[in-house]
Each structure stands twice: as C-alpha cells, then as structure tokens.
Amino acid sequence: MSEPPCSPPGSLPLSRLAEPLLRRLSELLDRAAPGKGWRELAQRAGSRGRVRLSPLDLEQCSLKVLEPEGSPSWSLLKLLGDRGCTVVELVEFLQAMEHTEALQCLSYSGIKIVVQPDSQAVLCGQVVKLCCWATGHPFVHYQWFKQKKEVPHGNSPELVLNPVKVNDAGFYICRVNSESSFTFSRWARLEVCDLQDTAHGSLISLPEKKLCICIQPQPQNLTVGDALVLECGAVGNPIPQYQWFRNGFPLANGNKNVYTVSCVDMEHGGTYWCHVFNDKEDQDSKKIEVIIGLLYYAGHGYENYGNSFMVPIDAPNPYRSANCLCVQNILKLMQEKETGLNVFLLDMCRKRNEYDDTILILDALKVTANIVFGYATCQGAEAFEIQQLGLANGIFMKFLKERLLEDKKITVLLDEVAEDMGKCHLTKGKQALEIRSSLSEKRALSDPIQQTISSAESMARNLQWAKAHELPESMYLEFKCGVQIQLGFAAEFSNVMIIYTRIVKKPPEILVCRAYVTDFPLDLDVDPKEANKGTPEETGSYLVSKDLPKHCLYTRLSSLQKLKEHLIFTVCLHYEYPGIEDTMDERKEVNVGKPLIAKLGLHHGFRNNCLQTCCVANNLFHSQVESSPVVTKYYFPSRCQPNSCPGAYHPNCTCPGSTRQLEACSCSGTSRMLASRHEVQNYSPPAEKSNVPIETTDDTVELEFLLSDSLGLSKQQ
Structure with a gap:
C-alpha cells in the first residue's frame, strides 16, 4: 500500500x-x-x-x-x-x-521552492490564499502547518481560508517532501483585523494586496495616572508596518499597531497619528488629540497655612509647595466646570512641612454650595495605615469603603464613617475624621451623572462604559446525580467580579453536597485560599456584600482587564450518599465569555493594575464628564488600595517628627501593624509575577529557525 x-x-x-x-x-x-x-x-x-x-x-x-x-x-x-x-x-x-x-x-536533494508564501494583513471575512510552489523529482507533496499543528486538508500548494476568521491569525509554514527528502517554506504571518462596525463591510471587497487603514486611532481625554491606548489597524500585502508620531516627532517603541503608555503624565498630551507603510505604499492615519487632565492622585500630603498640598512621587527631597499640587487650586479648576458636587476625600497627613515657609496667595474661590471635604485626620495630625501580609490600607479608606455605596447624603455617610473610626481604639487620640461642607441640598455619591450635551464622543464613551459593565447572566447547572446549582455574578468594580454559587435542588438520597468554582485563567488575580468563602468579606469584597444573596459560596475575581480569552472555569460538585464512605464528585466547565471590562480587550495596553480602583460599578468614579450644573465630580487624592494605581508609595517622603508605632489592632480581630501615613512611603510591596503577555518576536527568521527545527524533529520521531 x-x-x-x-x-x-x-x-x-x-x-x-x-x-x-x-x-x-x-x-x-x-x-x-x-x-x-x-x-x-x-x-x-x-x-x-x-x-x-x-x-x-x-x-x-x-x-x-x-x-x-x-x-x-x-x-x-x-x-x-x-x-x-x-x-x-x-x-x-x-x-x-x-x-x-x-x-x-x-537532505534537500531535488526540492526547490519557487514560490514562497507572503505575510499579509487582512479583514475578517475576506478570502485569503497562501501559496507555496516547489519542484522536485519525481514529484513533491505539501503539508501546511499553523505554528506546530497541521492544518486539516492543507496538503495542496495553495492554502485557502474562505472566509478568514479572527482565530486564523498566526504564523504559517509549508513542508514540502519528495520520496527521499523534505524542506520547509519560509514563515508567513497572517494578521486578521476584526471590525465589529458593519459600516466597514464594504472594505471586504478591497483590491487584493491594497494597503488600507481600517482602524483609526480615537481621541483620548485622560487624567494623570491613566493608561493611554492608541490603536491603528491596517490591511495589505506585504504586511503593513507602523510608526507612531506625537507632535510631529516619531515615538520610541512606537512601531506596533497599538501604542500604549501605562501611566500618563502631563507631558503625554498632544497630537498623535500613525504612519502605516509597506514596500509598495504608505498612508497616515487621522490625527487625534490626547488631552491629559488631573482628577485622581495617590501619595503623601501636608498642610501649611490652611492650604493642603499633595506630594508627587517624583518630588525632590526635601519638597516644597512649588513641587506639589495645591488642593485649593484643583478645587478652583473643578468649579470652572460648574459641577453639581465637588468631593475631596483626603487620606493624607496634615502636619506642617518645616522645609516650606511659602505663604501662597490664591485667587478667591467661588461661593458655591456644592463642596465637601473629608479630611482623614485633624489639622496638624498624621494619618495612619494598617499593614498586613505586605498590604496596606489607610484607616480612613478602611472604614470608608464599607459604606461607599450607601445611598445617603455625603455628609451623613461621612459622619457614620467618623463614628466607625472612633470605635477603633488603635487610633484614638491620634487620628479623627474632619468634615467640612457647604452643601445646601441632598447630594450622594450614588447620584447618577447627568449630562446636558450628547456629543458623538460622549455617546461613544457612554456606549463603551455600558459594554464594560455587562455581567454574565445567572445560570443553572444540572448534574447527573440530580443536583442543581445556581451560578450568579455581581460587579464590585468594572474589572472586579463576584461569582456566587448555591445549591437549589438536592435529591433526598444525597446526604450532603458542596459546589465550588476553580481552574481560573492565569491572567486573573485569584487567590485559591480566598475563593469559595462563606461571606463576601472573607474574599476581600466589602462594597457589594449587602446586595448579594445569602447562603452562598463567594469568589472574587480581579484584574479582568488582563483577560485575553473567554473566562472559562470549572464548577466542581462533591456529594455523599448515606452508608458510602467515598465522596462522589462531578465537574462541569463553564464559559461566560468576556465579562465587564474584559469585553473591551484592553489587556495589551496595561502594564499595571491601574483599573483596580479607578473603575467602579454603578458609575461612582468618572474620569470624564460633560459640563453641566448638575454634574457630579469626585476627587479622591488618597492612597490607592493595594494593587491599584501607580504612585501609591512615595520613596522620598521625609515628613518631620514622625514616630513608628506597633500595636495590635482589634478592628478586625487580627494582628496588624499600624504606621504613620508618611512612614509607609518607603514601603515596597512584594514583587508580583507579571500577568502581561510577552509579545512574540517580529523576527520571522528566528521564529522560522526555532519552529522549523521543532517541526522537523517532531515529525521524524
């Protein structure tokens, strides 16, 4: 045969x-x-x-x-x-x-490849053809591979993908063999651009090999500390190359179709565009503006002569007011937006800076009845943090986050936070919440944001915001033993989701049963020791615990912005029959798609966890709002929660007169370390394994060598 x-x-x-x-x-x-x-x-x-x-x-x-x-x-x-x-x-x-x-x-006797496959970028839905033609004696056979896997039915000189799909993207190679020898073609990279907008459907009929920009970069309105993600997508053969520009100058590390800055500063604002080119043609994308504003800050602070100052992480040592941000100046800028509510929650020290004797003469603020200040401590005093297991949380933030979602007037909510803080004996006589307010009507942190302008940009942003808050639907799982489990989902932040499970039906012959979730993607930050707990608080979730159903097991998934593929996990059921010592178990795999912010596909643009606390469910924190007399604007210049925005720890802080104190905190019944807010500026959180995907090399020659060698060996054994 x-x-x-x-x-x-x-x-x-x-x-x-x-x-x-x-x-x-x-x-x-x-x-x-x-x-x-x-x-x-x-x-x-x-x-x-x-x-x-x-x-x-x-x-x-x-x-x-x-x-x-x-x-x-x-x-x-x-x-x-x-x-x-x-x-x-x-x-x-x-x-x-x-x-x-x-x-x-x-080796290689008699085989000569005369047509090599081309790398190309195409649109999803197009017809793609990869060609490899060879001569040899007496005849040659072909087999196409995608990476190391054989392509089904890919044993002809032309590999046709009709229509091409997003998951067809990757590196392809063709093995040519005769009766006595074999060789490989060069690698061909296939990029597949997926356009969700049906308005681009006409692009599918583009002339073959034509260079065309199909994804244009979009304007950005960011705040300091946000992540900048600019995307430009093009199709063409040869495969397009990219170079990003800002204000007319080429950007270092700007030779990918996506340009990212993990943590923007004021210097990153300007006019951006992308130059797209290949060996035959070139095009420029549209020019867009990136505007950098300041709304969120995390770091050390002090107070001189009634003015509060926030110390940037790169301030010199010793620092003075010229190196810092004055809270009163920021309030003036916020008043110019005519927002319906301006809230400052300042979780920082208010001690005097002995190196700064400058008396600032500021412009008078407007007389408005819409300002609330919540100071973590009294004038001239320090603010403290609790440290445990390498993590830190301000005393003020510890008690604030437990009430943050309550639908109460902001001053009433802060009064209750102050009472909670007063019950913590660890900070009695050292730290007390101070509240200042000029409110003349009921305003709450849970008030929805209202806009009077419906620009195309704001509508697009609102649509994106809505997509980033879509939760999977609750589902019921039926197991062979007759047990039925409900699987529910809740959002704590736009990138933090709670999964809860409970038994809704159990056959009488089963003595006991328990269901839990496991096998989560490595992209997510899930601690197995804190999963499948009896209360949300045990998982580290406090903000939505009151709204969750009772008598469930809860698991908290964070860093959803890092999720590259669908969220797939396993539901395990353990049950016992009377008189049988062995525990029975069943497992079901569940795919809930891309929940919340994962739907936006931002994982390639983040090198830190900036969205951990900046993106909050129920529209609590907004980095961009339209001008309106009833718009609510929130400002939290406090230390971020662990694993949140960059700049949370200030390495140069030398706040005078500090003392270190070690006491047992009875707030949560565990032993903790209490430290002054300015003391923990030198604290470095433990190194974490990066969840950022490592980009593959664009050097297809190197990749060809590595994978060709692997393919040759694997097929010969």
Missing part, C-alpha cells in the same frame, strides 16, 4: 528510496574510511533491538565483493530496508558515524 501524500518523510522506509540515491550511498559507504563504512553501519543498526542482523547476514553482505559489480553496502541497505528500517533511523546512524557526505545525499 502506498504512503499517504502527507506522511512525514522521516517515516519513509529505506525500501522506498530511489535506486540512484541508494547507489550513491552504497558507493560512499564502500570506500569510506575505517569507522565510517558499511560494517560500522551494520554494527550500529544491529545494536538497535528492532533491526536484527545475524553473523550470516553480515557474511552474505561481505561476499558481495567477489561479484563483478557487487557492493556490500548495497546489500546491507536493501537488507535494512526489507526489515523496516526508516530514513530517519539511517540518518541517526550516519550522524553517529559523522559521515557528512552520506548525510548530504539524504
């Missing part, structure tokens, strides 16, 4: 080798130096358990020298072929013998 066309050449038996090739090998072995001739080959072949050679076999081969045109090597090769020896085994023997000439006879 003939060998299938796509079978690897390494598995070809010696008996199938062409006669001229066998003759050439025989000549080389017959006249080889000692240690490289047919006797050495016979010895190595005979040492393998699968190929048995008797002394009589070797004697018959040796006697061939008595014949006029007899060849011991020819006789041996025919004998090995009859007993199932393959080409790859022969290659191994010759390599061990270091017989270079014989090895050259078996």
Whole structure:
C-alpha cells in the first residue's frame, strides 16, 4: 500500500528510496574510511533491538565483493530496508558515524521552492490564499502547518481560508517532501483585523494586496495616572508596518499597531497619528488629540497655612509647595466646570512641612454650595495605615469603603464613617475624621451623572462604559446525580467580579453536597485560599456584600482587564450518599465569555493594575464628564488600595517628627501593624509575577529557525 501524500518523510522506509540515491550511498559507504563504512553501519543498526542482523547476514553482505559489480553496502541497505528500517533511523546512524557526505545525499536533494508564501494583513471575512510552489523529482507533496499543528486538508500548494476568521491569525509554514527528502517554506504571518462596525463591510471587497487603514486611532481625554491606548489597524500585502508620531516627532517603541503608555503624565498630551507603510505604499492615519487632565492622585500630603498640598512621587527631597499640587487650586479648576458636587476625600497627613515657609496667595474661590471635604485626620495630625501580609490600607479608606455605596447624603455617610473610626481604639487620640461642607441640598455619591450635551464622543464613551459593565447572566447547572446549582455574578468594580454559587435542588438520597468554582485563567488575580468563602468579606469584597444573596459560596475575581480569552472555569460538585464512605464528585466547565471590562480587550495596553480602583460599578468614579450644573465630580487624592494605581508609595517622603508605632489592632480581630501615613512611603510591596503577555518576536527568521527545527524533529520521531 502506498504512503499517504502527507506522511512525514522521516517515516519513509529505506525500501522506498530511489535506486540512484541508494547507489550513491552504497558507493560512499564502500570506500569510506575505517569507522565510517558499511560494517560500522551494520554494527550500529544491529545494536538497535528492532533491526536484527545475524553473523550470516553480515557474511552474505561481505561476499558481495567477489561479484563483478557487487557492493556490500548495497546489500546491507536493501537488507535494512526489507526489515523496516526508516530514513530517519539511517540518518541517526550516519550522524553517529559523522559521515557528512552520506548525510548530504539524504537532505534537500531535488526540492526547490519557487514560490514562497507572503505575510499579509487582512479583514475578517475576506478570502485569503497562501501559496507555496516547489519542484522536485519525481514529484513533491505539501503539508501546511499553523505554528506546530497541521492544518486539516492543507496538503495542496495553495492554502485557502474562505472566509478568514479572527482565530486564523498566526504564523504559517509549508513542508514540502519528495520520496527521499523534505524542506520547509519560509514563515508567513497572517494578521486578521476584526471590525465589529458593519459600516466597514464594504472594505471586504478591497483590491487584493491594497494597503488600507481600517482602524483609526480615537481621541483620548485622560487624567494623570491613566493608561493611554492608541490603536491603528491596517490591511495589505506585504504586511503593513507602523510608526507612531506625537507632535510631529516619531515615538520610541512606537512601531506596533497599538501604542500604549501605562501611566500618563502631563507631558503625554498632544497630537498623535500613525504612519502605516509597506514596500509598495504608505498612508497616515487621522490625527487625534490626547488631552491629559488631573482628577485622581495617590501619595503623601501636608498642610501649611490652611492650604493642603499633595506630594508627587517624583518630588525632590526635601519638597516644597512649588513641587506639589495645591488642593485649593484643583478645587478652583473643578468649579470652572460648574459641577453639581465637588468631593475631596483626603487620606493624607496634615502636619506642617518645616522645609516650606511659602505663604501662597490664591485667587478667591467661588461661593458655591456644592463642596465637601473629608479630611482623614485633624489639622496638624498624621494619618495612619494598617499593614498586613505586605498590604496596606489607610484607616480612613478602611472604614470608608464599607459604606461607599450607601445611598445617603455625603455628609451623613461621612459622619457614620467618623463614628466607625472612633470605635477603633488603635487610633484614638491620634487620628479623627474632619468634615467640612457647604452643601445646601441632598447630594450622594450614588447620584447618577447627568449630562446636558450628547456629543458623538460622549455617546461613544457612554456606549463603551455600558459594554464594560455587562455581567454574565445567572445560570443553572444540572448534574447527573440530580443536583442543581445556581451560578450568579455581581460587579464590585468594572474589572472586579463576584461569582456566587448555591445549591437549589438536592435529591433526598444525597446526604450532603458542596459546589465550588476553580481552574481560573492565569491572567486573573485569584487567590485559591480566598475563593469559595462563606461571606463576601472573607474574599476581600466589602462594597457589594449587602446586595448579594445569602447562603452562598463567594469568589472574587480581579484584574479582568488582563483577560485575553473567554473566562472559562470549572464548577466542581462533591456529594455523599448515606452508608458510602467515598465522596462522589462531578465537574462541569463553564464559559461566560468576556465579562465587564474584559469585553473591551484592553489587556495589551496595561502594564499595571491601574483599573483596580479607578473603575467602579454603578458609575461612582468618572474620569470624564460633560459640563453641566448638575454634574457630579469626585476627587479622591488618597492612597490607592493595594494593587491599584501607580504612585501609591512615595520613596522620598521625609515628613518631620514622625514616630513608628506597633500595636495590635482589634478592628478586625487580627494582628496588624499600624504606621504613620508618611512612614509607609518607603514601603515596597512584594514583587508580583507579571500577568502581561510577552509579545512574540517580529523576527520571522528566528521564529522560522526555532519552529522549523521543532517541526522537523517532531515529525521524524
């Protein structure tokens, strides 16, 4: 029976080798130096358990020298072929013998690739053709691979993808083999651009190989500390290349289709565009504006002469008011927006800065009845943090986050937070919440934001915001044993989701049963020790615990912005029957798609967890709002929660007069360390394993070498 066309050449038996090739090998072995001739080959072949050679076999081969045109090597090769020896085994023997000439006879003889496949970028839905044409004697066979996997039915010179899908993107290579040898084409990279907007459907009929920008960068309105993500997508053959510009100058590290800055500063504002080009054409994207504002801050602070100052993380040591941000100046800028509510929650020290004697003369603020200040401590005092297991939380923030979602007037909510803080004996006499307010009507942190302008930009932003807050629907899972489990979901932040499970039906013959969730993607920050807990608080969730159903097991998933694929996890059921000691178990895999902010596909643009506390469910925190007399604007210049925005720890703080105190905190019944807010500026959180995907090299030559070698070996074994 003939060998299938796509079978690897390494598995070809010696008996199938062409006669001229066998003759050439025989000549080389017959006249080889000692240690490289047919006797050495016979010895190595005979040492393998699968190929048995008797002394009589070797004697018959040796006697061939008595014949006029007899060849011991020819006789041996025919004998090995009859007993199932393959080409790859022969290659191994010759390599061990270091017989270079014989090895050259078996490699790449007679095959020449005349058409190589091209790398290209295409639109989802188009027809894509990858071509590889080769010549060889007597004929050649083809097999296409995507990375290391064979492409089904990919055994012709042309690989056609009709229509091409997003998951078809990747690196492709074609293996060409004849009866006696094989070789690989060069690697071809296929990029597939997915346009959700049906208005771009006409692009599918673009002329073949035409360079065209199909995804334009969008304007950005950011605040200091946000992540900048600009995307430009193009199709074409040869594959397009990219270079980003800002204010007319090329950007370092701006040679990808996505340009990111993990934590923006004021200097990152300006006019951006992307130059797209290949060997044949070039185009510029549209120019867009990136506006950087300041709304969120995390770091140390002090107070001089009634003015509060926030210290940037790169301030010199010692720092003065010229190096810092004055809270009163920020309030003035916020008043210019005519917002319905301005809230400052300042979780920072208010001690005097002895290195700063400057008395600032500020412009008078407007007289408005819409300002609330919540100071974590009294004037001249320090604010403290609780540290536990390498994490830190301000005393003020610890109690504030437990009431943050309550639908109460902001001053009433802060009064209750102050009462909670007063019950903590650890900070009595050291720290007390101070509230200042000019409110004349009921305003709450849970008030919805109202806009009077419905620009296209704001509508697009609102749509994106809505997409980032879509939760999976509650579902019921039926197990073979008759148990039914409800799986529910709740959002704590736009990138933090709570999964809760409960048993809703249990057959009477089952004694006890328990369901839990496990096997989450490595992209997410999920601590197995804090999963499947009896209360949300045990998972570290406080903000939405009052709204969750009772008598469930709760698991908190954070860093959803890092999720690259669908969220797939396993629901495990353990149950017991009376009189049976063994515990039974069943498992079901659940795919809930891309929940919350994961739907926006921002994982490639983040190198930190900036969204951990900045994106909050129920529209609590907004970095961009339209001008309106009833718009609510929130400002939290406090220390971030652990794993949140950058700049949370200030390495240069030398606030005078600080003392370190170690006491046992009874707030939550665990032993903790209490430290002054300015003392923990030098605290460095433990190093975490990066969840950011490492980009593959664009050097296809290197990739070709690595994967070709791997493919060749894997197919020969």
